[in-house]
Amino acid sequence: MRKVAYYKGCLASLSAKELDSSTQALAPKVGLELVELETVTCCGAGDIHEAEPDYYLHLNARILAYAEAANCDTLLTVCNVCTLNLRQANWQLKNDADLRERVSTNLERVGVPPYSGNVEVRHLLWEIAEGEGYELLKQSAHRGLKGLKIAPFYGCQILRPSKILGFEDSDRPWSLERIIEACGGEAIDYPAKIKCCGFPIIQAREETALGELIQPIEQAKEAGADALVTPCPLCHLSLDAWQSKLKESTGKDFAMPILHLSQLVGVAAGLEESELKFKRHVVPVTPVLEKLEV
Amino acid sequence: MHSELAPAPGSTTIDVALKIWRYDAETGEKELKRYEVEAPDWVTLLDVLDLIKDKQDGTLAYRKSCRMMICGSCGMRMDGAAVLACKTRMYDIAKSGHVPVISPMGNLPVRKDLVVDMDPFWSKIRAMKPWLDPGYEEPAEKERIVSQQQMNVIHKEALCIMCGCCVSECNSMESDPEFFGPAALAKGMRFVGDARDQADVARLNDYNTEHGIWDCTRCYFCNERCPKGVDPRDAIAKLGAESIKQGVDHDMGAKHAKWFVTSAKTTGWLRETELVPKTQGVVSAIKQTKFALGLARRGKVPPPVPPHVAARVDESRKLYNLVKEQGRDGALGIVQGEHALGRIEFAEQAGVKTSDPEVRPGVEPPHAEG
Secondary structure, three states: OEEEEEEOHHHHHOOOHHHHHHHHHHHHHHOEEEEEOOOOOOOOOOHHHHHOHHHHHHHHHHHHHHHHHOOOOEEEEOOHHHHHHHHHHHHHHHHOHHHHHHHHHHHHHOOOOOOOOOOEEEEHHHHHHOHHHHHHHHHHOOOOOOOOEEEEOOOOOOOOOHHHHOOOOOOOOOHHHHHHHHOOOEEOOOHHHHOOOOHHHOOOOHHHHHHHHHHHHHHHHHOOOOEEEEOOHHHHHHHHHOHHHHHHHHOOOOOOOEEEHHHHHHHHOOOOHHHHOHHHOOOOOHHHHHHHHO | OOOOOOOOOOOOEEEEEEEEEEEEOOOOOEEEEEEEEEEEOOOEHHHHHHHHHHHOOOOOOOOOOOOOOOOOOOEEEEOOEEEEHHHOEOHHHHHHOOOOEEEOOOOOOEEEOOEEOOHHHHHHHHHOOOOOOOOOOOOOOOOOOOOHHHHHOOOOHHHOOOOOHHHHOOHHHHHOOOOOHHHHHHHHHHHHOOOOOOOHHHHHHHHOOOOOHHHOOOOOHHHHHOOOOOOHHHHHHHHHHHHHHOOOOOOHHHHHHHHHHHHHHHOEOOOHHHHHHHHHOHHHHHHOHHHHHHHHOOOOOOOOOOOOEOOOHHHHHHHHHHHHHHOOOOOHHHHOOHHHHHOHHHOHHHOOOOOOOOOOOOOOOOOOOO
């Protein structure tokens, strides 16, 4: 077991509790021991970066400092937006000694341990797409996803800006496809899989956001997908919860089930409903599960 | 002694194949046509297009001028991604055997083949009032010196060559064609951040309109595509930070962003349920009641009481007060990190994995319609 600090983020703590429970249940099967951090706060979700960028940097430094204080060299994320925000701040702190000095001094002044730059921020997707995590995944996904066509939806902030994320080619990513296939499913291809779900502006500019949201759902449907999987709870909320609004505006009922990455792998690994919590979804997942049973 | 020397550049040739979307706006005819040329090993995409036009098909239309990444004329898509043709070397692609699809940039009407109509692009740039407003009519008697430090604030935005690559894949603009977009807003930041400009507040009010800065969906395609390192999305974030600093915060986007700050200071975690009324106002939020109830049935609307509070959240509040005292508000808070971010390109561990030795596109990009 590899010990990693687990950064849940806001959504997995609140409206996407199913992401947390499925991640916690899956982790030991892919060789990860999660150390929960009680003291950490929101990463700012890009909003604090845009409203109060200096505060954003300090908030994220505080999260990294507590991961370091817990003797972990990896901070595990389960959200694209957390991943980008934390990695961006981490890069700045690691590579600018003056900036790190100032931020660390400020942290100490309010009682936070200083941050010396020894933590790496990594998304669960990356942990199970290669290396030991991938090998363990292949072993534990024994129940498989046979017969299921799954549309991988990456979302933006796990791919771009690639100089900060840097795990895979941002125009031709492969990690989700590899995981789907390792679980025995069929990964379908469609152009919008690397595009935006519209979530960041879904409250301030709903119409523009819905124009983005419809693309992956419509294209995945046309390509014959049984479900769509995403590594980001914000994409999940947008695609799952706001899908009903597409029905209002377009008259089409796509009924496309949306799965968190940990749920998709969790199904293949035989996790229980109490851990997967599909009942918390707005679009029913039952058709997928029924197809799997047959 | 070594007798074999590496061949001089250009002394060997490669076979390059392209598939180009041919299109004529007048007749509406379109065709994906394949071309093959033998070319020196150092060729760029633009050189290959020149060879095709000179030797095989003089009717091929595309724009070019400087051939050295400064005029911004030759923006186009290769396998769906906007590039400057003159900056794109073909050696690795040709050697891999991959035949890339070349198409015009997105989000702009197509005139002929790879030529797009740039009028909508320029009208958005003009809407930013891209000239200095020093706040006086007559030139000052004394020369006004601007320090390097002051110019550092806009050094990235000033690199823009207005090629349109950032606009090509802008996801918000696909959905709202009137969105000012990354190029225009980066131009706006170039003036808002200019120490000599005295019209910041007026500018920020102009940019805080319906199709302005808060229309950006943070897809980061613009940062990814920009061939000059402008990072337009970061420029938009700087405009957001400057707007909030200057009190230009009437837009729902600004209110949304400010609620995250309030949440981080008070409970540490996003106060999700209160986000809608804080962003849209109570009346609009009530109109969403039916939708919200649907979500609530699935546990998607966590009750605000008791709040989910981070341990030692007082540290978060104290941090806020401390950084506010230190005065790196607004765009400066983002600019301070650029030195480190600028070093990524030179660091091995951050190098983007090309992931696959052979270049394998997923789905061929659809042809952008005029």
